Amino acid sequence: MxxxxxxxxxxxxxxxxxxxxxxxxxxxxxVTFAHGPFRFDSGAHRFHEHDREATLQVRRLLSDGLKRVDVPSQVYARGRFVTFPFKAAELAAAFGWRFLLRVAGEMAAARLGRKNRGGDFAARKTRAYGPTLAGSYLLNYSQKLWGLPAGRLSDEIAGNRLRGLNGWGLVRDAFAAAGNPATHLEGAFAYPDGGIxxxxxxxxxxxxxxxxxxxxxxxxxxxxxxxxxxxxxxxxxxxxxxxxxxxxxxxxxxxxxxxxxxxxxxxxxxFAYRRLALVALFLDRETVSHAATLYFPEPRFPFTRICEPRNRWRGMAPEGRTSLVAEIPFSTGSGIESLAEERLVETVRSTLAGIGLITGNEVLGGCVRRLDDAYPVLDxxxxxxxxxxxxxxxxxxxxxxxxxxxxxxxxxxxxxxxxxxxxxxxxxxxxxxx
Ligand SMILES: Cc1cc2nc3c(=O)[nH]c(=O)nc-3n(C[C@H](O)[C@H](O)[C@H](O)COP(=O)(O)OP(=O)(O)OC[C@H]3O[C@@H](n4cnc5c(N)ncnc54)[C@H](O)[C@@H]3O)c2cc1C
Structure with missing residues (x-):
């Protein structure tokens, strides 16, 4: 690029x-890979319209082929999916009011009491979002993605993903009226017809x-x-x-x-680079979720996130069918590197069937694409x-x-x-x- x-x-x-x-x-x-009538990207891409020049350039390049996608993402935690950015009523229904009040209290305290000064990624995010939210979601997820304990990661890994996300913002968004979600990091984005x-x-x-x-x-x-x-x-x-x-x-x-x-x-x-195995499952089913991306922060899942390409652009799967693409980050020398394609496909299939997201018999097939140098490891x-x-x-x-x-x-x-x-x-x- x-x-x-x-x-x-x-x-x-x-x-x-x-x-x-x-x-x-x-x-x-x-890039966008093709597998028979299915298409999927080299990772769950979205085009962020944060830079005016870049947006104008992409719009010019694609003529009218850049569309707005306005679907929220979801996080899988404690056995269920919750919408991200979080909504208070949903969090309370999923995890109970005690959980919600604890998170809200921690984040309000973070806003009132402490300023984000210095430290590594783990320390700063724990100060900013409170131990419950940072520990259950952000740090787990980051460790899996970057392959290092969160305390060894540079604060730079947050990139723009967390821009605009602060404790108060989360509390406010969580309690905001339905239909008024935050747009900071998982809101609407742009996406090209045909794939990234x-x-x-x-x-x-x-x-x-x-x-x-x-x-x-x-x-x-x-x-x-x-x-x-x-x-x-x-x-x-x-x-x-x-x-x-x-x-x-x-x-x-x-x-x-x-x-x-x-x-x-x-x-x-x-320097070190994180590699990525993209494991695609092709399904004989119209749709699995309506989310842009499904995040799996818990360490028991081998993948960090899953995307359903047709939720970004309909043409990514043929009529009446869909696909899921799991991202498994790994480092050179790890077992993932040498795992056979069938093993990776089967691992993802059985894990997703195990949590009830798919049923085993609707899987038409699968394939694996590996990306070298997917992420620079910012320690x-x-x-x-x-x-x-x-x-x-x-x-x-x-x-x-x-x-x-x-x-x-x-x-x-x-x-x-x-x-x-x-x-x-x-x-x-x-x-x-x-
Ligand atoms: C999983 C994933 C998800 C992403 N999601 C998003 C997103 O949602 N939104 C977003 O904006 N961006 C996203 N990105 C980032 C975006 O795709 C990258 O920033 C971009 O691909 C990096 O482009 P690049 O040109 O810097 O590097 P690369 O794509 O790595 O290109 C470098 C090129 O150099 C070539 N090369 C290497 N060595 C040599 C050599 N010796 N001689 C000749 N050629 C060589 C390589 O073959 C390669 O083609 C994502 C990236 C990944 C991996």
Missing amino acids: AGLAAGGAARRRGRPFLILERAGRTGGNC GAISDSLAAECGRENVRTGAEVRRVFHENGRIRAVQVNGGEVLACAAVLSSIPLDRFLRLLDPAPPAAVLAAAA RGVEDRRREVFSYLGRFANLRCIGRNGTFRYLHIHHLLPDAARAVGELLAGEGES
């Missing part, structure tokens, strides 16, 4: 460029086929006197270049540099290590790092698009062009 966005920006400015993509297709971690991959595909089309080479892995990046001079592709061909934008995972990009960076910089870039101290890396890379006047893993930040599409265009503008300005 970031590389394609940079290509689009260069093309709009009439500048020659070439995108080198290692995989056999464009789109990276932002429509955005990547339209960006690739904007770049022009002749400017994109797939199956082209950058293996070395040559530099001299503070400038990147050339890149080597697939271990052979060397291409001279005036400037480079890289969305290659940051630590791997550093290791491509020739001459190599100092050992201390390479050591600072000891405590990442800010300092990233600063050290960028202080070194800052010496290359004709280089910009872009994208989620390319900058090792928890970025989303609406960040990547303007960031990439800005980076192209900076490089051209550095050449004396407007």
Whole structure:
């Protein structure tokens, strides 16, 4: 997405460029897979309309193919689903008034008493939302997703997801009249016809086929006197270049540099990435839920969340049928990596049948797609290590790092698009062009 966005920006400015993509297709971690008549995204994507420029760009790219989706999400806890953002009456019915009053009291105390100052993700979120809500939902979920104890996670992992969510907001929303839900993080969002991959595909089309080479892995990046001079592709061909934008995972990009960076910089870039197994079940049933996403914070579930693609766009499943896609995060070296596809499908099928979400005999089939480098693992101290890396890379006047893993930040599409265009503008300005 970031590389394609940079290509689009260069093309709009009439500048020659070439995108080198290692995989056999464009789109990276932002694509829509097809399996027979079913389609599903590389994770439960939504387009957030938080950046005006990005929204205008996507609307222009997709013509009228970007639609508003206004369905809430749900959290599975203590044996039942509750709507998220929470509603007081539903919480009380599900968990009792005592629970609700305790949560409300903790959050009101958090608002009145303490300010969010310093600390890791776990400490800050416990201070902000109170121990009950933070412990039961947020911290459990984050640990499963990022693969580290919440106390070792950087506060950055919250990203924009929790923007606008505070103790008072939750209390207010929980007690708000029905039909007036919060819009902070799980409210309405935008989504393209055809799946999230429509955005990547339209960006690739904007770049022009002749400017994109797939199956082209950058293996070395040559530099001299503070400038990147050339890149080597697939271990052979060397291409001279005036400037480079890289969305290659940051630590791997550093290791491509020739001459190599100092050992201390390479050591600072000891970054880790979380991988993701997407397990899709195809069902002989019209619909399972009406939620955008179903979250499963409890550790007993191997997956973090499930989405039903047709709730984002009807065409994701054929008429009368639907699908569910479970996300199982894992790290390199874990058992998930080597589990056979059938085992993963069966695990998800039996777990969902076990809680009564589906019945075993309505499953028509399933498949698994694995994403490498789905999430940069932002642990405590990442800010300092990233600063050290960028202080070194800052010496290359004709280089910009872009994208989620390319900058090792928890970025989303609406960040990547303007960031990439800005980076192209900076490089051209550095050449004396407007
Ligand atoms: C599960 C999941 C859910 C998400 N949900 C949302 C969401 O709801 N909303 C949202 O806005 N964003 C979401 N995102 C984020 C969004 O999809 C990512 O920000 C985006 O895919 C990252 O794009 P990128 O271009 O930075 O990196 P990538 O997609 O990782 O692209 C990097 C590319 O570089 C290529 N590459 C690597 N090494 C080399 C090499 N040596 N030579 C040549 N090519 C190389 C890779 O093959 C890849 O295509 C989600 C991401 C995931 C994984």
